[in-house]
Every structure is written in structure tokens, then in C-alpha cells.
Amino acid sequence: MARSVTSRGASRRASGDGAPRSPAEPVSETSLTREQRLELYYWMRLTRSLEERLVNLYRQTKVVGGLFRSLGQEADAVGSAYALQKGDVLSPLIRNLGSMLVKGATPVEILKQYMAKGDSPTRGRELNIHFGDTERGFIGQISPLGDMVPVMAGVTLSFRMRGEKRVGMVYVGDGATSTGAFHEGINLAAVQRCPLVVIIENNGYAYSTPTSKQTLARQLVDKALGYGIPGERADGNDVIATYEATKRAVDRARGGGGTSIVELVTYRRKGHAEHDNQSYVPAGEIERWERENDPITRYLARLASEGVSDAEIAAIDERVQREIDEATDIADASGVPEPLDALVGVYADPPAAEPLWFREGRRAAVEVNERASGWGTFDAPSKGGD
Amino acid sequence: MAEITYLEAIREALFEEMERDQDVFMIGEDIGAYGGAFKVTEGLLAKYGESRVIDSPISEIGIVGAAAGAAHMGMRPVVEMQFIDFIANAYDMLTNYVATARYRAFLPTPMVVRGPSGGYVRGGPFHSQNPEAGFIHTPGLKVVYPSTAEDAKGLMKSAIRDDDCVLFFEHKYLYRRIKGEMPSGDHTVPIGKARVAREGRDLSIITYAATVYKALEAAEQLEREDGLSVEVIDLRSLAPLDDDAIMATVKKTNRVLVLHEDTRTGGIAGEIAARINESCFAWLDAPVLRVTAHDVPLPYAPSLEDFVLPQTADVVLAARRLAAY
Numbered sequence: 001m002a003r004s005v006t007s008r009g010a011s012r013r014a015s016g017d018g019a020p021r022s023p024a025e026p027v028s029e030t031s032l033t034r035e036q037r038l039e040l041y042y043w044m045r046l047t048r049s050l051e052e053r054l055v056n057l058y059r060q061t062k063v064v065g066g067l068f069r070s071l072g073q074e075a076d077a078v079g080s081a082y083a084l085q086k087g088d089v090l091s092p093l094i095r096n097l098g099s100m101l102v103k104g105a106t107p108v109e110i111l112k113q114y115m116a117k118g119d120s121p122t123r124g125r126e127l128n129i130h131f132g133d134t135e136r137g138f139i140g141q142i143s144p145l146g147d148m149v150p151v152m153a154g155v156t157l158s159f160r161m162r163g164e165k166r167v168g169m170v171y172v173g174d175g176a177t178s179t180g181a182f183h184e185g186i187n188l189a190a191v192q193r194c195p196l197v198v199i200i201e202n203n204g205y206a207y208s209t210p211t212s213k214q215t216l217a218r219q220l221v222d223k224a225l226g227y228g229i230p231g232e233r234a235d236g237n238d239v240i241a242t243y244e245a246t247k248r249a250v251d252r253a254r255g256g257g258g259t260s261i262v263e264l265v266t267y268r269r270k271g272h273a274e275h276d277n278q279s280y281v282p283a284g285e286i287e288r289w290e291r292e293n294d295p296i297t298r299y300l301a302r303l304a305s306e307g308v309s310d311a312e313i314a315a316i317d318e319r320v321q322r323e324i325d326e327a328t329d330i331a332d333a334s335g336v337p338e339p340l341d342a343l344v345g346v347y348a349d350p351p352a353a354e355p356l357w358f359r360e361g362r363r364a365a366v367e368v369n370e371r372a373s374g375w376g377t378f379d380a381p382s383k384g385g386d
Numbered sequence: 387m388a389e390i391t392y393l394e395a396i397r398e399a400l401f402e403e404m405e406r407d408q409d410v411f412m413i414g415e416d417i418g419a420y421g422g423a424f425k426v427t428e429g430l431l432a433k434y435g436e437s438r439v440i441d442s443p444i445s446e447i448g449i450v451g452a453a454a455g456a457a458h459m460g461m462r463p464v465v466e467m468q469f470i471d472f473i474a475n476a477y478d479m480l481t482n483y484v485a486t487a488r489y490r491a492f493l494p495t496p497m498v499v500r501g502p503s504g505g506y507v508r509g510g511p512f513h514s515q516n517p518e519a520g521f522i523h524t525p526g527l528k529v530v531y532p533s534t535a536e537d538a539k540g541l542m543k544s545a546i547r548d549d550d551c552v553l554f555f556e557h558k559y560l561y562r563r564i565k566g567e568m569p570s571g572d573h574t575v576p577i578g579k580a581r582v583a584r585e586g587r588d589l590s591i592i593t594y595a596a597t598v599y600k601a602l603e604a605a606e607q608l609e610r611e612d613g614l615s616v617e618v619i620d621l622r623s624l625a626p627l628d629d630d631a632i633m634a635t636v637k638k639t640n641r642v643l644v645l646h647e648d649t650r651t652g653g654i655a656g657e658i659a660a661r662i663n664e665s666c667f668a669w670l671d672a673p674v675l676r677v678t679a680h681d682v683p684l685p686y687a688p689s690l691e692d693f694v695l696p697q698t699a700d701v702v703l704a705a706r707r708l709a710a711y
Contacts, residue, residue, distance in 0.1 A: 126490045134458060140491040144482050150451025151483065157452055158459040161411070161437055181479070184448030191443060346489050346525050348549035350626075353525075 027302060028241040034306075038316065040082060040239050041303060044074040044296050046320045047098035050107050053324050054114055058274055062332070063114040065127045069270035070095040072237070073203055075295030076264040078102055079242030080169065080199050083250045084137070089155055090169040091139045091148040093201065095268070097129055099171065104136035105129070107324055111331035124337035145176035145206075149185030149198065156194035156253075167253045169197045169246075175206025177223065178214050186259065190227045195253035197246065198261045201236065203268035208280040221263035229259050236264030237295040240302070267293065393561040395535040395568060396500075397426055399542035400464065402572075404434055407462060410546055413440040413449050414466030423468050424502050424561060446475035450499060454484050454551075457497040462546055467501030470555060471515040484551045485526030498545045500554035503531070504596055504647055505679075505695050507559050510686035516595075516648040516679075521553050522625040522657070528577055529625040531555040533598035535566030537622055540575030548577060557596045564599075578623045580631035586617030589641035589708050592632060592658060594621040597645050597696060604701035614709055624654055632658060633666050640671040641708045645701060650678040672711035677704045 030037070051069050058067045070077060077098030081090060084103070092099045097110065112120035114128055121131040122140075132140030139155065141148045148170050156168035176182050177200060189196045200220045204211055217223060224231025230252065234245035242264055249260045267289045271278045278286065300313065343353040390398065404410045411434075412418075412427055418441040421428030431439040442449045446467065453463035467473045473480070480499070487493040505514035521527050528550055532538040538556065545552035583598055584605050591601040598620045605616035619635050621628065636642055642662060644655035659674040680694045 122490055122492075130490070132491050132493065134493070139455075139458065139493070142483050142486070142490075144478055147447075147451060147479060147483050150445075150448045150479065151455040151458075153448065154452030154455025154457070154463075155459055156455075158456040158461050161456075161461070181447045181451065184443070184445035185451060187443055188445055188448040188452055192440070345492070347528070348488070348494065 028238055028244060030240045030244055032240070032243070037303065038308065038312065040078055041299060041313070042316050042320065043078040043098055043102050044239060044299065045317060046101055046107070046323070047074045047078065048296060049320050050110060050324055051097065053328060055274070057115065064116045067114065067274040068094045068128055069274070070097055072269035072289060072294060073201065073266045074098050075239035075299065076201055076236030076242050076266045079239040080246040080262070080264065082243050083246040084167065084169060087137065088167045088169065089134070089137045089139060091141050091152050091171065092129065093141060093171040093173060094129065095201065095203070096171050100129055100138055103138045105138065107327035108330050111327055112334055115331055116336065117331060117334035118337035119334050123341060146172060146179030146181035146185070149182050150188065152196055153185045153189035153192070153194050156189065156196040157192055159195055160193065165254055167195045167197065167250050169199060171199045171201060173206055174200065174202045174204070174211040174214055174220060175209065177220055186227055189259040190229045193258040196259045197249040197253055198259065199246065200261060200263045201266060202263055203266045205268050207272040219263060221261055224261040229261065231261040231263065233263040233265065236266035237293050237298060239295060239299050389565040389567050390535060391562050392535040392538050392564040393424065393426055395539035395566065396542055396556060397428065398568065399539045400427065400430060403543055403546045404430065404438065409460060410462045410464065411438040411440065412464050412466065413442050413453060415442055415444055415468045417441060417466050422466060424558065427466065446472050447479050450476035450479040451483065453497045454479070454487065454495050457495045458493045462496050464498045464500060464546060467499060469513050470501035470503040470517060471512045473499065473501065473517060477520065480521065480527065481524045485524045488550065489526060494549055495551050496549045497551050498554050499551070500556060502558035502561070503555040504557040504559055505684050505691060506596060508686060508688060508691060511683045514684045518555055518624055519648055519653050522654060526550070527625060528552040529555070530577055530623045531595045532622055533557070533560065533595050533620050535564055536568060537575050537581070539568055540573050541577065541622065543574045544577050552577065555595065559596045575622070578626040578628055580628035581620045581622055582617065583620040584616065584618040586639065587615040588639055589614065589643065589705055590617040590619060590635040590639045591643045591645050591701065591705070592619045592621065592635065593645040594624065595647065597647050600696060600698045600701055601645055603698040604705060607698070607702055608705055612706065612709070614705065616705065627658070629661060632661065636662055636666050637669050640669055641711070642674045643677060643701070643704055643708055644674060645677045645696060647679055647695060649681045650676060651681050653678055672708050675704050675708055677701055
């Protein structure tokens, strides 16, 4: 048993997808234009810098809840979402800030979400990047992991039923592959030939639990076999390789080829959330990934070898910084939600719940509850009827 | 017009809604070729085809989640739980995902989850349950549980047209035992409105689903043997509850018995009693009493099941105590 765990760990490192890396490794091929390749850099840089800004705001207690980082995973988020078209729909995970930005979420929305502002995309109801917009094509996920796989099976089932050439993409982590929802959702999508791409981001840890304790499968992509669908594994820290592998799955889905799995191998360099001290990570592991396999550093080297100048990169960095500064000012100036808004919109009908009598809206409660205005002094009404 | 059964009334509603709205589709286990374990969906596949009547894998999480996703995109899915007992498998999807979708993400989720429910049929622990209380506790879900064929049809049509998720409990004891004549035209029954099943002056029995008939039998016996005039309220909808109808009957008779087939602790009878206590305590001449199932899993043997589930005699006994208070 011990040997099998070791060999699995070794295979994960050895298959060209993790640290350490050889500088002589061949560069993944792509048909993306120069402009598109620079755009990928912009999205990755925006993701990282926006999270760095969030860390500052978190330390200032302006982020009122937890903070989730995707440091070191920017390439897998950006590269996979970049394979989608307008009209396609994705459902992200907590570490897919990059995917959401690519699909149209804005820095100011992200900041307002984390800062629980009244004009945030969820009006202060949900945390962090848990929000969606069907117009732009992303569906807000919930915290129970794996649940978005059945939901996205249904989203893509509707595409198939209506004959629309749209594709869905759903992200799960190594941890979520152990859930019942993942299994039921992907199996249903497969058997219904739904145009769904399931991205398994294997970042090595689910909270503190290493992938070796999630599954004995040698690779997570092997699960595709059991569902009778295609699967592909790619280096999630190579934004181009990620894009190309995902694009093949997206094209297959759009062409009527049904559901497939793409496993993207990456590494979570920060804890589950900002509070997590990562005491469970073997010494040196994080540092090695940072030193040898940072997706942005790798991509910058590639861009330089393709003739992109330092000045071009600096201009993008500057643009990113400016956009984040502007967004921060706007988000900071926004107000908190109005408490009574908490009662609005649980249902379409009724559109709002009545405030309880001991909260605001006392008058409304008095009309409904006969004793609400004077518990101690109320005169009992005479008996009704005869 | 000829009478049809409670089951046929539900089927008629499904046919009419599929005919009326191309976005309505069915998904569930064995609902297509076989027509469903109770044949509720019989004939739908032949008429509407595989793309709108989907035989699914055994995956309650999968089909409820998929229904939600399709509903976000504008479809109106109707999910069958082969037995409502299995809805527990989808509890997370319904309570964490579906119920919160509109509130947290402004995602409309117009879908129906329906299924055969309830006991008195020797179904044993996993084919007899009444799990409604767990869902009325969840903001964001609607719950209906009709007792008549007319209401079964009218509520199903309303549920499919509702812009939120409606859990539609069908009582399998009533499926083929209860008949009714369908009102002509586009017959709908509003969600959230109770029905006075029998008018009375002396005491009220508030109930729903199969126990409506236990209440009506008891009411007849009490009138015959005790000269009591008993009012029976059929709630029909459990979320939202019809507070107006509940308070009106309290004010009319001043004595209330809440009757349900579900177990006692945490059952909806407790919620109704609490609402009466808060809103019209001064109108009561007696404590609100509950007649419910015993707090045990539902056993199979007739002698056991009959002992555990509320029977007409139990209702009569409780009503007499209430009247004498």
C-alpha cells in the first residue's frame, strides 16, 4: 500500500506537470495570436494582483469574512476559461477568480463582494466570489463541494434540449471528486450527452487533506474511463497547455461529443483560506513550487522568448494596478446593505417577508398579531361567533 | 364529466402543462418506458418523446441538481422521486442549492419535485414516509400536499407555473381510492390557500393529505354520537401556510386539534400550535391538541403500522377531550 501511494505521488511529479521542471522542456504549441497570448498574461496578472489587494484589505478588516487565494493556480483558471466563447456558461470554484474575470466579472464586483457592500453582486448576501450572472455566463457556486456538477449537467442539458451550440464548464477540486454529487452529476451528464466540460483542478490539497488521502486512483482523469467519457490531463501551471487541452474538450462538447474531463495539475501555495497556517505541508514543498513552477514566472519567460518586450509587460502591469486602484476606491466608498433588504427575494411571490414584530416594521406585525403591541395590558377580545 | 382518480388527476395536469408549455419536461427514475412506479407518468413518453420525458440514472442528487440548472436557463422541470422517502438523498441539493438560489444569486429556479408519499399502505420504513416538515423549515421552498383529486390537479398546474421550487407530495393511499370530477377549463388551485373541507361550530381539526379523510370520518361520528359540530380544515399548502384560514377557524370554534400523519416531534402541528398561541391565544377555550404518528420509524406489519399511524378512533378520542375541556 505504501509503495502504491509513493508511486502515485512520483507519477504526479514526473509527468511534466509539476515541480521540479527542466528549463529545456519543450514549449506547448498554440494557435493563439500574439494579442491573445498577451491577454492571457493580463488576466493572470490581474488575478494575482487583485488577490494581493484583497490581502491588504483583509488585514485592514475591510474584508469582513474569509479570504481565499489562488496563488500559483492562476494559469489553470485563466487558461481553461479562455477556451469558452460568449454564450457558454461556467461554474467556478473558490480558487477560480481568474476564470470569473475572464468570463466578465469585474474587480470592483469582487472587492464589493469580499467587503460585503450593499451594491455588491449579491447585495451582501453571499461571500467572496460566490456570485453569478447568467448573462455573462457564470453561475455562482455554493459551498458544498461537487454540487455544481449536477447543476451544470442541467444547464447543459437545457442547451442540448434546445439545440443550442453552447457549452458548460464546471470546476471541481481533487477533494470534490470524492463526493456523491460529483459522481451523480458527471454520470448523468455523460449518459445524457450533455455538452459539459468538467475541470478537475488537482492542486494537491483539499483544505489539509492531500490528494493521496482522497483516492487511490493513480490520476483523477482516470475516472473518465468509468463514466465512458474522454479525459485529458494537462499541466495546470502552463496557461497555454491548459488552454489547449480545455479547448479540445470544449470543441468536442460543442460538436455534440458530450461530456469530458480535463484534469489540470497545479499546486495550492496558500492555505485553504487566509487563516490556514499550512502546518500540514511538508517542509520546503511550497517554496519549491514557488521557485521552480510559478505559472506567471514561467509564462513571462515564454513570452520573452517569443519576443515580447519588458516594456509591453510593464504596460500591462501598470494597467492592472491602475484598474485595481480605481476599483478599490469605488468599492471602499460603497455603503453597507440596508437591513430590511434581508427580507426581500426569498421567493418571487411573495417578493418579501414581513419583518417580525420585535424587529423593524412593528406596525405590520401589529396588524397580524393581536397582542404584539401590549403583551401585559391587552384586553382579551370577546369570544367570536355565538 | 366523468370522475377520475387522484392519480389520474395528477397525470392530466402533467399532460396539460406539457402541452401548454414547451419548456416543461419530466425527469426521474423509470418514468418513461415504464410510466413510473405508480404509473403517474404513463403515456407521457409516447406523446412527448425522450427529450422531454427523461429516464434518469438512480441519482436523486443528480436529477434535482440538473433540474435546478435547467430551471435557471428557463426550463420548467418536473422531477419524480420514485418514493418521496428518497428525497432525503437530495436534501442538500434542495436546501443548500435550490432553496437559496434566488436569494443569494438571483437565479430563478422554477421546478417541481413530486413523489408518492405517506403510509397506510404496508410500505414499511422506506416507502411510507412523510418528510415534509424538514422542508417547510427551509426558506425558499414551497410545499403542497393535496387530499382531493381536484386539488391534486389544480395544485400541480400551479406548482409547474410557479416561479420557485415547489415540493409536491402525493399521497399514495389516495392515488386510486379518491376520485373527483375535474372543473372544466384551465383548472388551477392557488398555492398557499387552505380549504374548508367541512363546516362546523364546536371544534376544528386542522389537517392535510390522507388524514383529511380520518378527520371527516371522525367528524361524522362525533356529530352522530355526541352532537358535536366539527370543522375540518384541509391545509393543502404547508409552505406557505394559510394563516388566515387557521386563525379564522380558531376564532370560529375556539378549540383546535391539529392532525397529521407525520411523526410528532418537530412536525408541522407544533408550528401551527405555536402560531395560534402567538396570534390568537385569547380566542382559545382549550389547549391546542395534536394527533400525530408516534415518534418511531414506520413499521411494516399491519398491526404495527395501524398502531403507529393516527386512526379515526384517535381523532374521535382527542376531539372528545377537547370538547370537554
